[in-house]
Amino acid sequence: MTNNANSPDATIFQLGGDLPVRRIGYGTMRLADGPGDPAGPEARIWTAPADRAAAVRLLRTAAEAGGTLFDTADAYALGAGEELLAEALHPYGDGVAVATKIGVVRPSPTEWVPLGHPAYLRQQAELSLRRLRTERIDLLYLHRLDENVPVAEQVGALRQLQEEGKVRHVGLSEVTVAQLDEAESVTPIAAVQNLYNLATRDHEAVVEHTAGRGIAFVPFFPIAMGGHAGPDGPVAEVAREVGATPSQTALAWLLHRAPHVLPIPGTNSAAHLLENLGALDVRLTEEQFARLGAVGDAAS
Template sequence: MSEKLIKANHDNILLGGDLPVRRIGYGTMRLADGPDSPRGGEALIWRPPADRAAALAVLRRAVDLGVNLIDTADAYALGGGEELVAEALHPYRDGVAVATKVGVLRPSPTEWVPLGHPAYLRQQAELSLRRLRVERIDLLQLHRIDTDVPLADQIGALKELRDQGKVRHIGLSEASVEQLREAAQIVPIVSVQNMYNLVTRHHDPVVDYAATNGIAFIPFFPVAMGAHASPDGPVAAVARELGATPAQAALAWLLHRSPTVVPIPGTTSPAHLEENVAALDLTLTGAQFARLDQAGG
């Protein structure tokens, strides 16, 4: 990559060619449980937030900052996440898109069980419509692919909802290139939401496939960096050069990694929320991008 300045794209991308969203969204998964509950990959996401007022405030602040893609799922707090989004934001401002996911059972706080039976997916979508207080879901994603059910049957259920006008666009989560190709034979797939960040890079082929095919790649846990976030690490060094934080540098790397990447960092802190959104204003040189890329890869 050349040394020329590469500006993070401040413009919207068009999901499905007709749904404009800014390139940093907001993921609601962390708006659950209490302050002493596990975080990160060990988070339970089992109960509505202990501080409901604070959760509502951070959702509203996200929209005030111009964030217009709000990501949730029916499995977050057994539907409580969707109810929280509706309580905070309904009636939704023009241009605000809500994405949700179906296809995972929560029989206990520690279990996330894929279930792709078509009747179950349709039922959960109906419940999501009620909890979100909408007549049509902007983006409905298959939360996990159930290997015990043909993918065609799972995608077919989502297509039926789309044909009925209950869903605008369809996406997948934790999907491979092959699965995206298979699903696209049935209905247009506008997004894929996989775990991806500077350190977790096994979905690089999916990022590239999404960019080539105009599919939004929505990374969750986008700023997980581990040891790379140390004060002496390369991420911190680039951040200091930018006058930014390591988290902002990591988000800037994602924004430069592909023109269809839309990170959805989640936080319960208004200050961190503002920090995340401000990453849109960062400019990396080619050399800075390469250093970050090599640090993670």
């Protein structure tokens, strides 16, 4: 396992080699949660926020606090997530990078169905451009690979959008090393967004592979700590040692894991948002990093 030696520029990553972003982004998925909706992996992400003004304020607070990477998807609340981001932050300045995703259809609140027909992907990108009110998307992910369409055709659609000047960088989500290699034969991949956190580390091989190629690894659900989140658990223990909260400590472990790791925690609380960004200032020793790493080793 490689890890990140702390350095003066450890909080910044050059996405795609030319787009500097802070290494803790903001995942906007939670803003689509309705009252009483399930959270985490079971969240429906189906409706626009009931308190739109509060969501706009939260997004602006994130930008004002130094957040630069904002992550959304056309599948979040059927496009309402992208519209909300534009309402809050457009016109986007040099300090804001917008990432969105295409390639999943939502026929109902509980269904997320990959659809990778190239014509559909290009149409969805056009709709994303309109909702985001921009002429070029900084980072466009293929939300999921469609097993019924060749990878080269799906990624080729995103490459065409790049060639047309509508997409700056291409990303993939929930992929293996083999799928990433296949996609890279079509166009450079700037980021991979997979499920990864202290307690869930199935994608270690992808973390290692992307590190060697300068590709950002963007963990979603980055704060999950499983059964080790209690007040007497190892996360809380290290948190007390470094003067941070358990959530900040879990994020700090990811930041220390490797310099290309960019967590995107989501929240609908301004206090939690600022807490998450504060993880950029938390420093772990190698011993603390290893002790936390044993959390995932025990869970596997």
